[in-house]
Amino acid sequence: MTSQAVPSYEPPQVRRIVTEIPGPRSRELQERRKAAVPPGVGSVLPVYVTDAGGGVVVDADGNSLIDFGSGIAVVNVGNANARVAERVKAQVERFTHTCFMVAPYESYVAVCEALNRITPGDHDKRTFLVNSGAEAVENAVKIARYATGRQAVVAFDHGYHGRTLLTMTLTAKSMPYKHGFGPYASDVYRMPMAYPFRWPTGPDDCGPEAAAQAIDQISKQIGADAVAAVVIEPIQGEGGFIEPAPGFLPAIADFCRENGIVFIADEVQTGFARTGDLFACEHEGIVPDIVTTAKGIAGGLPLAAVTGRADLMDRVHGGGLGGTYGGNPVACEAALAVLEEIEASGLVARAREIGEVMLPRLRELAGKHAEIGDVRGRGAMTAIEIVHPGTKEPDAARTAELARRCHQAGLLVLTAGTYGNVLRFLPPLVIPMDLLNEGLDILGEALAG
Known part of the structure; x- marks a missing residue:
């Protein structure tokens, strides 16, 4: 990979509010959308974007908002990164599609080679490319079932894995992801998650106790020899940025290894430097059998990947994996640019720096509110959980109000x-550090208001 930094396109890196949020032009577009x-198909904030880059998004009314969303952890390298733009432009001018299953091209192979190299573990690996995180998870389970000859799949409380039939079944939250969309896929089982804040005996005992409960339930309710795969996010995303208590993931991974169960790390939201490691499972030295990636892989272009042990991946018969658009050549070039940018600009370290700013300031706010x-x-993946003061009772209404106040003040946040x-x-x-700190100032004002 190249080590030469390339400047990204960026609109002016300032927060600027010139109309109410959303403004008249965005409201007009919203009316068109309704028809x-x-x-x-929901939207967090119906402001219609015309430009984005660095740490801001600019809407059709000329408002410039600080971006604390990154398109849900997609534009880690920025919305209009120059490396990505240059590679994409060059590829579009050559060809946009042939279908890798019909007439292949080098960039697909290069992306797979890179992922085989950088994902955790020094074992022999194989990768194939698809379009979305849900598609990657679904294919990972297919491979695990094929390779093991087993059917059962284990997921965890609070997990989110996608909106297809199988991944919707793996997802824990009913509304809005599952409600009314049943019946669901069979042979999926849910186990306790090591959620330190809500563990009954407290965070200190959470990791070993949650692991012991999960292992006991798998063994008694399913039978370890019937389980094809365990699927887990190293830090849960939609479930609330739940970082498993220390020791939980290693215990589950060890149990899988001892019982021939495929351990699948869903790194769709956590991957590509987001948490201050290239992949979140590296934090506790976890080496998954299969890793699924998407979101941050290609700077906003649709691409996802399944990377796994060669002995598992090579089991599937010819033609059993693939898809018409999987590994599109334009998206592959974008992914190669993203990987170059992560290395050239030191974005793993940069994510840690962001965390070193955000976490102390969030803890300071917690001391006041x-x-x-x-x-x-961890890193640039942080959260606060809002409760009724003096209790652990969730306060969703207050959370929505805080998000609204941030939006009105020009800070894009997600719940x-x-x-x-x-x-x-x-x-x-x-994101520039001054914008990062300004965004945290806005959050503090929202909490104080």
């Missing part, structure tokens, strides 16, 4: 959590 798009029940996260009471923060890894 064309079903209401089931009893409604913040918990501060958690999350099984109970809808988590504010999650995912700034681009290239």
Whole structure:
């Protein structure tokens, strides 16, 4: 990979509010949307974007908002990264599609080679490319079932894995992801998650106790020899940025290894430097059998990947894996640019720096506002959990109000959590530090208001 930094396109890196949020032009576009798009497709904030880059998004009314969302952890390298733009432009001018299954091209192979090299573990690996995180998880389970000859799949409380039939079944939260969409896929079982803030005996005992409970339930309710795969996010995303208590993931991984169960790490939201490691499972030295990636892989272009042990991946018969658009050549070039940018600009270290700014300031706010029940996260993936003061009772209404206040003041934030009471923060890894601190100032004002 190249080590030469390339400057990214960036609109002016300032927060600027010139109309109410959303403004008249965005409201006009929202009315058009209502006549064309079903209401089931939601939006966090209906401001219609015309430019984005660095740490801001600019809307059709000329408002410039600080971005603490990154398109849900997608534009880690920025919305208009120059490396990505240059590679994409060059590829579009050559060809946009042939279908890798019909007439292959080098960039697909190069992306797979890179992922085989950088994902955890020094074992022999294989990778194939698809379009979305849900598609990657679904294929990972297919491979595990094929390779083991088993059917059962284990997921965890508060987990989120996608919106397809199987991944919707793996997902824990009913509304809005599952409600009314059943029946669900069979042979999926849910186990306790090591959620330190809500563990009955407290965070100190959470890791070993949760692991012991999960292992006991798998053994008694399913039978370890019937389980094809365990699927888990090293830090849960939509579930509320839940960082498993120390020791939980290693214990589950060891149990899988001892019983021939495929351990699948869903790194769709946590991957590509987001947490201050290239992949979140590296934090406790976890080496998964299969890793699924998407979101941050290609700077906003649709691409996802399944990377796994060669002995598993090579088991599937020819033609059993693939898809018409999987590994599109334009998206592959974008992914190669993203990987270059992460290395050239030191974005793993940059994510750690962001965390070193955000976490102390969030803890300082927690000391002032009893409604913040918990501060958690790693690197540029942090969150606060909002509760009724003096309790652990979730306060979803207050969380929504805080998000609204941030939006009105020009800070784009996202909510999350099984109970809808988590504010999650995912700034681009290239955000200027002054904007990062200004965004935290706005959050403090929202809490004080």
